[in-house]
Amino acid sequence: MPDKQRQVITNRVAFLETKIPSYAAVLGITVLLVLWEIVCRLGIVPPLFLPAPTAILTAGWDMLVSGELYEDLAASLVRIGGGYAVGASLGIIFGLILGFSRWTDAILTPIVYSIYPIPKIALLPLIILWLGIGETPKLAIIALGVFFPVVINTFSGVKNVDPMLIKAAVTFGSNHFNVVRKVILPASLPMIFAGLKLAAGTSLLLLVSAEMIAAQQGIGSMVLHYGNLMITTKLMVGVLVLSLLGLTFNRVLQWLERKLVPWK
C-alpha cells in the first residue's frame, strides 16, 4: 500500500512564524489590573498602602474635572518639553560637529565623556545657585540630562557612516556643509533616535526629581505632596500620569522615527 509508506514532510520551523492574535498584548495588562482590583476589594491590602485601580481612576477623573491636575500637568509639560527640545537640539548639533571634525573630536570628546557619568541631579543645587529658583534651573537640568545621551549617540552614528556614501556625495558636487546635512545627518538618524529614546527616560526622571526638590507645581511635587499627606489615591494618580506621559513620549518618538527614517 503506497499510503502507508508516505512520509509527509511538515514544516518543522513553523514555531518561527506562529501568529499571535492582537488581543494578546492587552491580555497581560488586563489580567494584572483585574487581580489588583480583586486584592483591594477583598481587603487583603489596606487602601492606604495600595488603592484599587478603579479608585485611582475615579480620583484622577475628579482631579481632571476640578482642574487641579491640569495645572500640575501643564507646568511639567512645559519643563520637560522645553528642556528636552533644547538638550536634544544641542546634542544633535554637537554630535555632528564632534563626529565630523577631527579637531573638535580630539579636544572636546574627553570633556564630554568626563561629564557624562555625573548623575545630573547632583548638579541641581549648583545650577540653582547660578540660575536662581525660577523655571530656568529645571529646564537646564533636563536639557543637560538629555544632551549627553543624544550627543554620544549622534557622535557614534556619525562615526559609523559608510565612507562610500560620503565619497559618492562629494563626487556629485557636495561641499562639506552639504555632506553633513544631506549624508551624515540622515545616515546617523537611526542612532540619533536611539539616543533620543534613551534621553526620554532620563528627562522624565530628572523632571520628577527636580520638581520634588524645588517646585510648587508639577506632577513631581504633586506626588510628593500627597505622599506627605498620606493621600495614596491621589499620589497614585500622579504616578499614573507619569506612566502615561512616558508612554506617549515614546509613541511620539516612534512615530517621528517612522516619518523621518522611512528607508530602514
Add this chain to the structure above:
Amino acid sequence: MRIVIENVDKTFVDAKKREVTALQNINFAIEQQEFVVLVGPSGCGKSTLLNIVGGLMSPSNGSVYFEGTDSKKPNLGIVFQEIALFPWRTVYENVIYGLEESGASKQEQQEKGKHYIDMVGLSGFENAYPKQLSGGMRQRAGIARALAIEPDLLLMDEPFSALDAQTRTIMQEELLTIWDRTRLSTLYVTHNIQEAVYLADRVIVLSRHPGQIKSTIRIDLPKIGRDKDEYRMRFEQYVDEIWQLIRHDAQEASREG
C-alpha cells in the same frame, strides 16, 4: 576634450610599514567619446587608478587633467561598485542628487531626472527606496545618477561585479545602448575580459606588482552587436590575446589569495 593621465605613480605604506608600489608610470589619454576599459588581475591597482582619475585619491606622482574644457570645471559621474545609493533617498531623489548640488532648477531636475530614469528603464520606481530594489535595479539607479549630471567623463568601477551572470549580461547590453545615446567619454574598470572586449573602444591591460600598463589593445569591431556570429572569431581572438597577457599575473594573484 580629452582626459590625460600623465606619469601617475601610487605608493602605499602597508601594515608592516613597507612601501608598496600600486601603480607605476601610468600614461594614457581618453579621447572625446571614447570608451576605455581598464582590465587586469586583482591587485593590479585598476580601482586605485580609477579613484585617482575620479578625484577620490591623490597620486604619489604625476597628474590627471582635462584638455580643452574652455576653463570650465569638468564634472565627473562615477558609478560605484558598491552602488552607494543613499538609502534615505528614493530612486528619483538619488538620481537628481548631483543636479541638486550643482544648483539646477527644480524644473531641470524633474526633466533630467525623468529622462534618465526612463533611459535606464526604472520608470515606475521613482518613489521606491534602494532597499526595495533588486541589485540590478539599484545599479540602474546608480547609472542614472551618474548620467543625470551629464558628466564630461563617466567613471565606472566594476559596476556589475556584484550582479548575477544573467543580470550582468543584460546590463552590459543596456549600458551599450545607453552609451550609444549619450556618447560620453568613459573609463570603465573590470576584471572580466569578455566584458572588456564587449564594451571597449580600447582596452588597457594592467600588470601587477607594480601596476603598469602592459599593453593597449584597440578593439576593431563595430561598437554595437559584437555578440553577432560574424564577429565571434575575432571577438574570441581579442579575448584570448588579453587573457594571454594577464594569465601569468592572474595565477600569481590567485595563489596569494
